[in-house]
Amino acid sequence: MNSNNRRGRRPPSAQPAARDLTVTIRDVGHRGDGVADLSPPLFVPRTLAGETVRVRASGSHADPLEIVSASPDRQTPPCPYFGTCGGCAVQHMADPAYRAWKRGLVVAALADRGIDTPVAPLVAASPGSRRRAVLTAHGSGRTVRLGYHARASHDIVDIESCLVLTPGLVERFTAFRDIARLAHPKKGSLRMTVTETETGVDVALEGGAEPDHAGFGALATIMQRNGIARVTLDGATLLALTEPVVRIGRATVGFPPGGFLQATAEAEQELAFRVSSALAGAKRVADLFSGAGTFALRLAETAPVLAVESDRALLDASVAAAARTEGLKPVKGICRDLFTFPVSAKELAKVDGLVFDPPRAGAAAQAAEIATSGVKTVVAVSCNPATLARDLRLLLDGGYVLDEVVPVDQFLYAPHIEVVAVLHRS
Structure with missing residues (x-):
């Protein structure tokens, strides 16, 4: 017998005893699970706010056994694999409620960082669009x-x-x-x-x-x-x-093996439109976390671009595409890990427009440098509202002002959302 058992503790491999409960769902959390009106919270997948549900609970999670009282926002999931496949979380949520929930993820994340700003209506995703x-x-x-x-x-x-x-x-x-x-x-x-x-x-x-x-x-x-x-x-x-x-603006880019690409073409077009519109007057632009050139190659239609990316294959592909595309301004590529070696405020001295689109972890170190820079217009693009809000807080504390926040859905039925935020130096 190990010491944990002698002290009466549960062995690490043991699971909490399952128990059947009837609960009321308070709201739907940021991962798409219903949150039962209990303390501590109980998370119940495939449930909606206001529903009464009979569940089998184990620890902080539960499996729904019966929807005793259904929400008017409930719909029949359109996919036969829903409930078994872990790819989608909220196919049971009707479209108006779904759009409100997705937008609400952004509103809540901003509020957690003390950012009170209007959030635009959700730019919706279409079925059959993920490429x-x-x-x-x-x-x-x-x-x-x-x-x-x-x-x-x-x-x-x-x-x-x-x-x-x-x-x-x-x-x-x-x-x-x-x-x-x-x-x-x-x-x-x-x-x-x-x-x-x-x-x-x-x-x-x-x-x-x-x-x-x-x-x-x-x-x-x-x-x-x-x-x-x-x-x-x-x-x-x-x-x-x-x-x-892949076609990006006027350019044709050789696609590296397993390279990153925005999940849907329609979302890419929307993001690019927002970024290009915000930076339309810039004389020199920086694209940080530039990937395959989703923004850099479009921005180069009107201004020289500094593209910074840690993936050498993606960076080389975008720079080569710019060089062979007639009518584009120069795109200078720098291969760099922006998490450990962010572009400094001094390096941004000649830049008057900037976009950054980091992975889900966000770009705290880079945002801190931008916050002390003189860049006039900054566009933040993110697939994680929580880290976006953290990075925006750094920029706001550095003197930037938020102009708009637009949620763009390219992850249909999943608890992920893309966001574009435009800021200017006050």
Whole structure:
């Protein structure tokens, strides 16, 4: 018997005893779970504010057993995998309530940092518009499962379709599964990032095994029949029929294996419009966390751009695209980790317009430098309202004023939201 048991403590592997309760849902939290009106809170997936629900609780989470009293905002989830697949959280929420909840995530995050400002109505996402997805394959032989992880589990939900993805990706699910069979490792799972590009689908595999000679022949056949431009394994090309390229403004960009791209083309257009409009009068612009040039290549239509990005492949692709595109101003690229080595206020001395679009962790160190700079107009783009609010607080404390905050949904039914915030130096 270990010492924890002698002291009467629960062994680390033991789970809290399950108990059945009837609860009222107070609201829907930032992860999409209903929050029961209890102290401490109890989180119940697939429930809505105002509902009375019979649940089976274990610790701080519960599974809904019966909706005793349903909200008028409840709808029948449109996807047959909802409730099993962990990819979507709120398909049971009708559209008006869904839009209000998504916008409310931004309002709440700003309020937590003491930022009281108008937030524009949500720019909505469309079904069938996501052009990039990360799938997981697991199994062996003919029994490979391909899909998303089940909620709070390593299990893979084998899916044949996904209503948030573009039809072009959905119609290739059989081909993706066939590729997974050819490259699946003997143990573990295979991660597959699929991206729809102008010249065909790019398939980036991670953690797989290189096919044998016969497997390469089969792979070539699958790609030719299904419009798959390239398949890579851990960043190295297995087979390429043509170079995957994406169109950004006037430029055509060679797409690096597994590279980052905004999830939907329509959201990218909206974000780019907001950024370009805000920086339209700038004489020299900086794009920090510039990626493949989503903003830099469009901003270069009117002003020289300093593009700073830590991913060398993405940076090189965008700079090369700018150089060969007629009519664009120069794009100077700097490869740099902005988390540990942010662009200083001194380096920004000649910049009068700036956009930064960091990962979910935000850009606290970079925002602190911008806050002490003389940059006239700053646009912050983020997929995490909490870290965005933290970074905006730094800018506001440094003398900037918020002009607008616009939530842009490109993660339909998921608890993620893109936000554009425009600020000017007071």
